[in-house]
Amino acid sequence: MLIGEVAQRSGISTRMLRHYDRLGLVTPTGRTSGGYREYNVDDLRRLFHVESLRSLGLSLTEVGRALEEPGFAPAELVQQLIRNTRERIATETELLARLEGVGSASPGGWDDVLRLVALLRAFESDSGSRRQQAILSQDEAATLPVVALARAVLAEDDPNVAGALRWSLARAPEAALPELAVGLRSTEAPVRRRAIAALAELHLPESSALLTETLDDDDPHVRTTSALALGSRGVGEAAPVLLEMIVEGRSDVEAAEVLGRLADRSIRPADIVRSVQRVLDEAAAVPVRLRLTQALAEIPGAAAEDALFALTGDPDRTVAATADAVLGTRRAGS
Incomplete structure (x- = not known):
């Protein structure tokens, strides 16, 4: 041939x-x-x-x-090729992420491109203070690379930098939602926690809907953050988790305060009191009964006062004295 x-x-x-x-x-x-x-x-x-x-x-x-x-020896060469390929993929992936970050901001000129590239490179710094400074120094009028910011907030473990990133995302909350939604469905609890923290600061109906999906998350920290954020917004679905937090002593004071605000906004106080009483009927541990008694102090209305009056006769003196003190304070303020 x-x-x-x-x-x-x-x-x-x-x-x-x-x-x-x-x-x-x-x-x-x-x-x-x-x-x-x-x-x-x-x-x-x-x-x-x-x-x-x-x-x-x-x-x-x-x-x-x-x-x-x-x-x-082919095996050794193949392993080297595997390592080289992985390094090349990592480099290309990093480049792709950077391009997506720039593209999502729709830069108007090369000055914008250079500014965005500098910001994205700063995200890669090992210095938390440098990352934070780069975020906070952005011109408030400038268009932000929201996709890159959202991805950065899901990966950031420095609380100060994460706070700066969430502050930036609040400037363009709608654009951040898709990336944060991906973070909510991560198999890694720390990533879900970061997504929840960011969504909690985005006061949008869509963010509330996403937060509601996590009220049954396996991670208690995720459930806690979601419930506090949703309860503060008047979302009644948060009530069972808030009650769970009070029983377990997990941010129980804050949970009781938010539960009280829910009674003012979206759930009838009597319904919340009935939920508290059902748990009281099953709770034998004094610390749990005491936290529930203190929680009733935050619930407005006659139903809460009736429940507190019943608790003044509780076999445990601490619970009874707490209920009596709360009743006295409520009556003095009325």
């Missing part, structure tokens, strides 16, 4: 076939009477081997060694 036909059937240019010949990688066995290169079956098989090895990322020198040296 002549070189032109080989090129046509294999898709390898005649120029590359001649290059292989010069390097000794694939040398045609025969020549025609006119001096043209002529490839036989073994030559074509070797050509296939060369192309297969090149498809793995081997250089032509490495291909030659692989084909000629009996002691050439």
Whole structure:
């Protein structure tokens, strides 16, 4: 088979076939009477081997060694190729993220592009103070790379930097929601916590809907943050988690205050009191009963006062005295 036909059937240019010949990688066995290169079956098989090895990322020198040296160890070379490929993918992924960050901000000119690139590079700094300074120094009139900011807030473990990132996201909350929603569904609890913290500062109906999805999260910190944020917004679905927090002693004072605000806004006080009484009927531990008694102090209305009056006769003196003191304070203020 002549070189032109080989090129046509294999898709390898005649120029590359001649290059292989010069390097000794694939040398045609025969020549025609006119001096043209002529490839036989073994030559074509070797050509296939060369192309297969090149498809793995081997250089032509490495291909030659692989084909000629009996002691050439393929496993070691393949592992090196794997490492090189991973490094290249990481580099390309980093570049892609940077391009997406710039693109999401729709820069109007090269000055904007350079500013955005500088900000994105600052996110990669090992210095928390530098990351924070880069975020806070942004012109309030400038368009922000919201996608990059949202991704950064999901990865940031420095509380000061995370606070600065959340402050920036609040300038363009709608654009941040899709990325934060991805963070909410992460398998890693720290990522979900960061997403929740950011959503809690975005006062949008959509953010409340996303927060509501996490009220049954496996991570108590996620449930706590969501419930406090939603309860403060008057979302009644937070009430069971707030009550759970009081029982467990997890931010119980704050949970009781938010539960009291819910009674003013979206849930009838009597319904909240009934929920508290059901838990009281099942709770034997004095610290739990005491926290629930203190929580009733935050609930407005007659139903809460009736429950407190009943607790003045509680077998535990601390619970009874607390209920009596709360009743006295309420009556004095009325």
